[in-house]
Amino acid sequence: xxxxxxxxxxxxxxxxxxxxxxxxxxxxxxxxxxxxxxxxxxxxxxxxxxxxxxxxxxxxxxxxxxxxxxxxxxxxxxxxxxxxxxxxxxxxxxxxxxxxxxxxxxxxxxxxxxxxxxxxxxxxxxxxxxxxxxxxxxxxxxxxxxxxxxxxxxxxxxxxxxxxxxxxxxxxxxxxxxxxxxxxxxxxxxxxxxxxxxxxxxxxxxx
Numbered sequence: 001x002x003x004x005x006x007x008x009x010x011x012x013x014x015x016x017x018x019x020x021x022x023x024x025x026x027x028x029x030x031x032x033x034x035x036x037x038x039x040x041x042x043x044x045x046x047x048x049x050x051x052x053x054x055x056x057x058x059x060x061x062x063x064x065x066x067x068x069x070x071x072x073x074x075x076x077x078x079x080x081x082x083x084x085x086x087x088x089x090x091x092x093x094x095x096x097x098x099x100x101x102x103x104x105x106x107x108x109x110x111x112x113x114x115x116x117x118x119x120x121x122x123x124x125x126x127x128x129x130x131x132x133x134x135x136x137x138x139x140x141x142x143x144x145x146x147x148x149x150x151x152x153x154x155x156x157x158x159x160x161x162x163x164x165x166x167x168x169x170x171x172x173x174x175x176x177x178x179x180x181x182x183x184x185x186x187x188x189x190x191x192x193x194x195x196x197x198x199x200x201x202x203x204x205x206x207x
Contacts, residue, residue, distance in 0.1 A: 072101060092121035092130060099137060112141045132158045132170050136177055143181055151181055 063071075079094035081087075095118035102111035115138045122130040135158035142151040155174050162170035 068101065068105070072098065075101070088121050089125050089127060092118045092125065092127065095121070096130070096134060096137070099141075103137070103141060106144075108141050108144050112138065115141060128161060128165055129167070129170070132162050132167070132174075135161075136174060139177060139181070143184070148181060148185055152178075155181070 075094055075097050079091050079098070082091035082094060095114040099111040099114040099118065102108070102114065115134055119131060119134040119138065122134055135154045139151040139154040139158070142148075142154065155178055159171060159174040159178075162168075162174060
């Protein structure tokens with residue numbers, strides 16, 4: 001019975017693929033050209049837009065007294081932290097930042113005090129570049145006081161140190177400050193804010 005069923009199935013398979021003998025796997029088939037893709041020219045119909053390049057001007061925002069107070073408190077807190085943990089080099093730069101803030105506000109006595117503290121630390125740490133910068137700034141403060149003799153001494157010390165280290169840029173900066181000092185001997189600052197002291201005479205705050 002099984003043999004009969006096998007013959008029946010084989011006969012059906014031969015009838016379905018009756019032309020199997022005509023198949024040649026090595027025969028080269030005809031290759032038709034690829035269908036060309038459609039071109040989208042819709043973007044060419046759009047109008048050309050010329051974008052103008054506007055020059056952006058930087059806005060200068062004036063710092064208020066409150067913002068300066070917050071900056072001052074933040075730098076003082078950082079300087080106290082650095083001094084407490086003996087990070088003297090960073091504290092020296094903190095004192096310089098405070099001096100620059102006071103110098104911009106024309107608070108020369110406070111600027112001078114912090115510059116002296118920064119100068120003392122920078123000399124101890126052998127930070128020559130910072131020492132030169134402090135001497136130049138200290139000379140600017142003394143010029144504001146009208147103390148041209150000590151201002152010249154600070155600039156001369158800064159120039160000697162810069163020359164010995166071969167810092168030509170710093171030497172040029174000192175020479176520029178020297179020329180400024182010579183040209184502005186007769187013009188003094190008329191409004192000078194002094195640190196609050198117990199003395200009634202504001203001249204007593206200058207030491």
